[in-house]
Amino acid sequence: MKQNRSSTTGDSEVIEQDKIVVPEVVSCDVCFKEIPLSEATSVKSTDYIVYYCGLECYDKWKKQEEGSESLKDS
Template sequence: MTEQKKLVEPERVSCVVCFKEIPISEAKSVKATDYIMYYCGLDCYDKWIKQEEKSEKQENDQQKTQ
């Protein structure tokens, strides 16, 4: 009699930028102070950095006009 092996699905996480589900073993991560953000690759990480820079610039511009 042959034993059947149970296949275990790898733990998956969502990319912060595109929300694509990826295995945690393949995800790129950045540790923030209270949590870890996962990216499916460097392209999404670069998009996130640019979004953050744009957001910070807009906040600074708003503070200057007040």
């Protein structure tokens, strides 16, 4: 449980946090935009996890994967 320390200076109250937690950030594998891990959409690929900032980038990645699979079959 986080504890906050507060002190009063004049009429304003100042709240100090013991520890500020910065969210973990990942990059979209299509557009490389940095997004918080909690907001990312992910797909487990063969040996790794692929992150996307949204459905638009996921669709682009999926089409690239389908295209590369059809080239392997030829």
